[in-house]
Amino acid sequence: MISKQFDKETFKESVKSNVRSLYRKTIDEATPQQIFQAVSYAVKDVIIDNWLKSQKQFDKEDPKIVYYLSMEFLMGRALGNNLLNLTAYGEVKEALEELGFDLNAIEDEEPDPALGNGGLGRLAACFLDSLATLGYCAYGCGIRYHYGMFKQEIKDGYQIEVPDAWLKDGYPFELRRPEYAKEVKFGGHVRVVYDPSTGRNEFVQEDYQSVRAIPYDLPIVGYNNQIVNTLRIWDSEAINDFQLDSFDKGDYRKAVEQENLARNIVEVLYPNDNHYAGKELRLKQQYFFISASIQAAVEKFKKKHGDIHELPSKVTFQLNDTHPTVTVAELMRILVDEEKLSWEDAWDITTRTCAYTNHTIMAEALEKWPIELFSRLLPRIYQIVEEINRRFLIQIQQMYPGNQEKIKKMAIIYDGQVKMAHLAIAGSYSVNGVARLHTEILKNKELKDFYEMMPQKFNNKTNGITQRRFLLHGNPLLADWVTKHIGRDWITDLSQISKLKIYADDEKAQQEFMNIKYQNKLRLAKYIQEHNGIEVDPRSIFDVQVKRLHEYKRQLLNILHVMYLYNKMKEHPELDFYPRTFIFGAKASAGYHRAKLIIKLINSVADVVNNDASIKGKLKVVFIENYRVSNAEIIFAAADVSEQISTASKEASGTGNMKFMLNGALTIGTMDGANVEIVEEVGADNAFIFGLSSDEVINFEQNGGYDPNFYFNTDPDIRNVLMQLINGTFSPKDPERFRDLYNSLLNTKSSDKPDTYFTLADFKSYAKAQEQVEAAYRDQRGWAKSAILNTASSGKFSSDRTIQEYVDEIWHLDKVVVED
Ligand code: H2P
Numbered sequence: 001m002i003s004k005q006f007d008k009e010t011f012k013e014s015v016k017s018n019v020r021s022l023y024r025k026t027i028d029e030a031t032p033q034q035i036f037q038a039v040s041y042a043v044k045d046v047i048i049d050n051w052l053k054s055q056k057q058f059d060k061e062d063p064k065i066v067y068y069l070s071m072e073f074l075m076g077r078a079l080g081n082n083l084l085n086l087t088a089y090g091e092v093k094e095a096l097e098e099l100g101f102d103l104n105a106i107e108d109e110e111p112d113p114a115l116g117n118g119g120l121g122r123l124a125a126c127f128l129d130s131l132a133t134l135g136y137c138a139y140g141c142g143i144r145y146h147y148g149m150f151k152q153e154i155k156d157g158y159q160i161e162v163p164d165a166w167l168k169d170g171y172p173f174e175l176r177r178p179e180y181a182k183e184v185k186f187g188g189h190v191r192v193v194y195d196p197s198t199g200r201n202e203f204v205q206e207d208y209q210s211v212r213a214i215p216y217d218l219p220i221v222g223y224n225n226q227i228v229n230t231l232r233i234w235d236s237e238a239i240n241d242f243q244l245d246s247f248d249k250g251d252y253r254k255a256v257e258q259e260n261l262a263r264n265i266v267e268v269l270y271p272n273d274n275h276y277a278g279k280e281l282r283l284k285q286q287y288f289f290i291s292a293s294i295q296a297a298v299e300k301f302k303k304k305h306g307d308i309h310e311l312p313s314k315v316t317f318q319l320n321d322t323h324p325t326v327t328v329a330e331l332m333r334i335l336v337d338e339e340k341l342s343w344e345d346a347w348d349i350t351t352r353t354c355a356y357t358n359h360t361i362m363a364e365a366l367e368k369w370p371i372e373l374f375s376r377l378l379p380r381i382y383q384i385v386e387e388i389n390r391r392f393l394i395q396i397q398q399m400y401p402g403n404q405e406k407i408k409k410m411a412i413i414y415d416g417q418v419k420m421a422h423l424a425i426a427g428s429y430s431v432n433g434v435a436r437l438h439t440e441i442l443k444n445k446e447l448k449d450f451y452e453m454m455p456q457k458f459n460n461k462t463n464g465i466t467q468r469r470f471l472l473h474g475n476p477l478l479a480d481w482v483t484k485h486i487g488r489d490w491i492t493d494l495s496q497i498s499k500l501k502i503y504a505d506d507e508k509a510q511q512e513f514m515n516i517k518y519q520n521k522l523r524l525a526k527y528i529q530e531h532n533g534i535e536v537d538p539r540s541i542f543d544v545q546v547k548r549l550h551e552y553k554r555q556l557l558n559i560l561h562v563m564y565l566y567n568k569m570k571e572h573p574e575l576d577f578y579p580r581t582f583i584f585g586a587k588a589s590a591g592y593h594r595a596k597l598i599i600k601l602i603n604s605v606a607d608v609v610n611n612d613a614s615i616k617g618k619l620k621v622v623f624i625e626n627y628r629v630s631n632a633e634i635i636f637a638a639a640d641v642s643e644q645i646s647t648a649s650k651e652a653s654g655t656g657n658m659k660f661m662l663n664g665a666l667t668i669g670t671m672d673g674a675n676v677e678i679v680e681e682v683g684a685d686n687a688f689i690f691g692l693s694s695d696e697v698i699n700f701e702q703n704g705g706y707d708p709n710f711y712f713n714t715d716p717d718i719r720n721v722l723m724q725l726i727n728g729t730f731s732p733k734d735p736e737r738f739r740d741l742y743n744s745l746l747n748t749k750s751s752d753k754p755d756t757y758f759t760l761a762d763f764k765s766y767a768k769a770q771e772q773v774e775a776a777y778r779d780q781r782g783w784a785k786s787a788i789l790n791t792a793s794s795g796k797f798s799s800d801r802t803i804q805e806y807v808d809e810i811w812h813l814d815k816v817v818v819e820d
Contacts, residue, residue, distance in 0.1 A: 008095040014042040015099065027099060033169055035101060036109035040079055040172035043092070047082060047173075047219045051228040053818050062304060063137045063814035064313065066806075067297055068128065069290065069327060070320035072121030072269070073142045073231060074149075076469065076629030077110040078173050078218070084473050085133070085221040111166040112630045114148035115233070117273035117587075118548040119463075119655050120359050122629065123434075124320055126655075126799040129466040132222030132229040133492060134803060136813040140231035141293035143285060144174075144216050145269040152587050152626040157603030161271075161590050174216045174233075182292040183239065185210045186261070186284065190379045203337055205380050209254070211236040211262040213292035223468055223492055226818040232296075234289045238262040272589045273548055274365045280373055287326050287378055294330045308339050312352035316811045319356045319428070322367045322420040328354055328427030329384045337380070343387070355430035355810050357461070358421070360652050361438070361446045362552065367420040374418045385423060389413045392426050399453060410449050425450050430810045431457045435653035435674040437694060445698065461806055462677055463653040464799035467494050470659045474633030477516045478663065482791070485509070494798035501792045510784035517640070517664060517787070524638035527631065528583075528622055534610060536620050540579035541777050544665070545643035546627050546635055549586035549595040552650040556741065557759050558582070558643055559602050561767055562609070562621055563721045563730075569615045578774045581620045585627030585635060594740060599623065601738055604730040632656075636663045640787075641773055644669030645766065647757045649694035651675075658797035664787040666776075668769050670762070674797070682793040686786040688776075690769035691762040700758065708746050711760040718763055722746070 018038035019030045027035065080103075083089040093103040116122060124140065131138040150161035188208030192201050213234045220229040238259040264281060265288050294317070301315055302308070317327050328350060335346035375382035389412040400406045408414065412422045425431050425447070433439030439460035443451040451458050472479045472491060482490060486499040503509035521538040528536055545558050562582050569577055584602050588595035606621035624631065642660030644651075644667050651673035661667065661678055668688040669675040679687050692700075700706045711718050725742040728735030747754045777783050795801075807813045 008091060008098070011042055011092065011095050012099055014045060015039055015096075018042055032105065032109050036079070036106050037169065037172050039092075039096065039101075039106055040110070043079065043082055043086075043088075044173055044219070046086065046088070047221060047228060050086075050221070050226045050818070051219050051230075053226060054228045054816075057816055057818045058137050061814065061816055062314075063816050064315065064812060065297075066131070066136070066138045066316045066318055066811045066813060067293060068124060068131075068138060068140045068318050068320060069293060069324035070121070070124040070140065070142050071286065071289075071323040072116030072320075073113075073124045073128070073140055073233070074116030074118070074121035074629060075113045075125045075218075075231070076122075076633075077107060077112055079110050080107045080473055081129075081469055082173070082219070082221050084468060085129075085223045087224045108630075111164070111169070111171070112628045113166055113171070114164060114628055115142065115145050115269060117149060117269070117271060119653075120273065120321060123463055123655055123799075126464065126466040126469075127803060128220045128229065128231060129223075129468060130464070130799040130803040132220045132227050133225065133466075133468070134800060134807075135222065135225060135227055135815045135817060136803070136807060136811075137816060138220075138229050138813075139293075139297075140220070140229075141289060142231070142233045143266055143269075143289045144233035144235040145266055147268040149269060149587065149628070150271055150590070154599075154603060154623065154625045157600045157607070159588055159596050159599050163268075174218050177215045177217055180215050180296060181237075182213045182295045183210050184213050184236075184288050184291040186287070186377055188379065190383060198340070200340070203380055203383070209258050209261055210239050211258065211265060211288065212239050213288060215292070215296070226820075227816065232293070234266070234292045236262045236265045236288060271587070272591075274360050274362045274550060274552075275589065275592075276365055276367045278369070278373075280377065283369060283373065283377055286323055287330070287381070290324050290326045291330050294327060294334060298331075298334055308335065308341070309345070309349060311349050315353055317354045318806075318811070319354060319424055321357065321359045322424050325356070325367070325420040325424040325427075326378070326381060328423055329378075329381045329388070332384050332388070333380060336384075347388075347391075351427055352429050354424075354428045355432075356424040356428040357432050357434065358438075358442060358447075358652075359434055361441060362650065368417040369420070371413065371416050371418060382418075385412060385418060388423065388426060396453070406449060410453075421447075422450075425454075425457070429457060430459060432459045432461045432810070433652065434461065434463045435677060436460050436462060437649075437671075437676050438652040438673060441649060441694065441698075459809060461802055461810075462674055462796075463655050463658070464797050464802035465655050465658045465662070466799050467491065467497075467662060470633065470636060471662050475516075475520060475637035475663055477519055478513075478637065478791070481512060481516055492800070494800060495795040497795050498792055500788060504785045504788045504792065507781070509788065510781055513664065513788050513791075514780065514784045517638070520634075520637040520663075521640075524583075524634055527634055528624065531625060532622055534606075534620065534622055536581045536622060537579050537617060540581045540618075540620065541640050541773070542581050542583060542638055543641040543643065543668075543773070544583045544585075544635060544639040544660070545645070546583070546585035546624070546632060547654075547656050549588040549592075549598060551594065551598075551744070551757050552647050554645050554647060554757060554759060554762075555584065555586060555602070556598050556745075557645055557762065557766060558584070559598070559605055559621075560721050560759070560763065561770060562605055562619070563724055564717055564767060565770075566605075566609050566612075566615070566619060567717070567720060567724075569619060573614070577618050578777055579618045580774075581622060583622045583624060583635070583639075585624040585631070587627060594744060597738065597740055601725075601730065601741060604737075608730055632659070636660055636665070639663065639665040640777065640783075641665060642667045642669070644672070644675050645691070645762075646670060646672045647697060647759075647762075648672040648692055649697045650757075658794065661790045661797065662794040664791045666773070666783075666786055666790060668766075668773055677796065681796055682786075682790050686789050686793075688769040688772050690765040692758055697758060701756075706754050706758060706761060708754050708760045711763065712746060715764065717767075718760060 218231040642665040670691040725738040731737040
């Protein structure tokens with residue numbers, strides 16, 4: 001593909017000339033960062049050709065478009081991924097070698113665009129990759145945060161948040177598109193004017209502040225198909241920069257305010273997942289990017305189509321969680337106020353255009369805006385939500401006459417609050433969960449009333465991940481091995497990977513597979529040595545838990561078990577322990593004190609364990625600083641064991657679990673989220689399942705009966721580990737340091753509700769499953785077989801499969817082929 005578009009020599013010239021024109025340097029004078037920039041611009045040049053071609057083809061064929069609306073896109077680095085998808089990686093690597101550069105080192109110069117927190121944002125990124133690869137026309141719409149997810153530094157075992165100025169050197173892959181700027185209005189009040197000529201009331205927003213939303217487009221390169229889609233992230237600028245005439249008119253304050261508003265809106269991503277903080281600026285961010293995106297989408301539609309009623313057949317707005325839910329009201333505003341449609345017409349169009357994905361059942365994630373804030377910031381939008389609510393309540397009453405309970409539970413506006421999930425459900429034609437179990441819980445519990453009223457809207461779309469980033473790019477050794485055995489088709493059709501199953505029992509294949517794992521463990525061990533100064537044994541079991549730090553994900557259970565193992569080793573030096581390296585990577589939200597304390601605990605345990613010569617290096621604990629997409633690729637490739645140990649029912653799906661599986665790690669996990677489907681695919685013999693089921697957890701939640709003290713009183717191992725949290729074993733200078741964690745597990749003080757994550761209930765079955773892990777690993781052939789079967793059974797978990805299901809069952813998009 002690449003040879004058709006450029007040859008090596010042209011590419012080399014292009015890199016040289018970029019260095020010259022961008023930096024007035026020759027390539028031997030340029031810094032590594034400058035080389036990265038020059039190479040990226042050369043690659044962008046190639047992408048632009050395909051981008052233009054794709055747009056022409058879209059123009060010609062006029063396919064239906066999905067707008068994936070998301071506050072977060074956790075893209076990770078683009079250079080390597082773009083080269084792979086252009087199928088130019090090898091040739092560019094060679095070209096750069098000829099210039100004296102190492103492509104891997106150049107890739108490391110790229111800032112990791114971290115415009116997301118965790119799974120939700122990374123899912124959006126995988127979806128864009130799959131949409132382009134499958135040949136569907138799609139826009140990602142989001143925010144160009146100037147500071148994405150913070151950089152995590154570990155100082156004295158504690159997390160420190162450092163701002164991540166990812167734009168400071170300029171980001172070569174983005175394209176500023178001022179010609180598509182949109183105005184977005186906040187505040188003021190709405191004046192109702194009767195227009196006798198039409199007999200309609202017109203709603204005029206006055207005394208508002210506004211900002212100009214400027215789109216920046218990032219190319220999303222499909223794999224080997226010349227399709228390039230667009231991720232459009234919006235920046236904001238003041239409408240009237242400092243103007244003297246404002247000053248004269250006494251509007252000085254307003255001018256400054258608008259300037260500040262514009263600056264603040266896109267400044268920073270809220271570092272909170274599964275948690276709603278109720279901050280005014282967050283609602284501003286939401287309306288800002290939604291208003292701009294919907295305006296642009298409607299405008300684009302109207303360029304080609306005369307009748308706005310056709311919108312649902314040409315456009316879907318997919319709401320990634322409730323964060324973009326103002327879409328429902330903004331589209332109504334455009335249709336009613338600007339397109340002058342009747343309410344009924346507008347509602348019909350809106351509810352056939354919007355679709356909503358739910359990503360969590362965590363109560364603290366539910367967005368509920370106080371009416372006062374919502375109506376002050378978005379006065380016209382609030383009026384529209386009120387009217388949607390009024391009509392929705394009538395519908396509920398018609399269905400359940402006299403049932404006040406239903407109104408209370410389902411109203412969009414209730415108790416002084418605007419409930420975004422209810423608005424999303426009322427305004428969408430599809431409501432989906434992200435794994436089968438999660439969708440069942442939505443239908444039978446969390447959203448039961450809505451499901452009973454409108455069952456036809458509900459459906460499941462089990463998450464997926466892109467094998468192109470998480471195998472082809474992240475694990476080149478295994479990718480080559482897979483290709484050698486089954487050909488290249490898996491790259492765009494992961495179901496093909498099941499062909500590897502016939503090698504599971506083959507001794508040579510097993511050895512090769514384990515040898516590749518070993519090479520990847522060496523690569524990670526080197527990274528850990530360089531970044532943590534800890535030496536780990538690549539022959540030990542690499543047991544990994546990487547994901548955001550949250551109590552429900554239960555990193556605490558993991559580290560308590562490490563403490564328990566350590567105690568056992570000390571008490572029974574005669575026992576034969578298989579060497580184990582427990583690897584953690586996690587960011588904690590800045591204000592989430594308990595999560596940060598868990599990080600400190602992990603590091604404190606690491607300090608003691610790693611420096612205790614008596615255990616002969618058989619147990620190591622590593623906390624990898626600043627876990628993010630780029631180091632994730634290295635980590636997944638090197639894992640033997642994948643820790644997926646959330647409290648059953650709490651993890652909607654998980655996607656890290658899928659990345660581990662693809663790379664041949666065996667799961668130790670609860671029957672939660674997509675783990676259920678993973679085990680179904682690979683077989684229970686090739687995973688280690690433990691703990692309460694989601695039904696048991698829900699039963700405890702509804703009927704009580706969980707008493708952590710029972711475990712504390714009856715199990716000496718558990719008591720011992722818990723006592724170590726408050727007797728200074730891991731914090732000799734401050735024995736009280738981990739008291740809060742102790743309390744959280746036993747609830748002796750903080751609240752009368754026992755630990756809602758049921759950590760102690762699962763402790764012993766977890767420890768038992770870990771014993772099985774160790775026993776299984778001793779049988780190297782058996783382990784290799786299971787590892788191969790994990791990779792071979794991961795076909796279902798490609799985001800290509802997920803996207804095709806969205807297309808078939810929700811979006812109904814048309815496939816586009818770009819011809820030469
Ligand atoms: C969330 C859920 C995950 C899910 C992911 C994508 C919000 O991600 O908790 O279970 O897989 O969305 O649907 P996370 O916890 O990683 O921030």
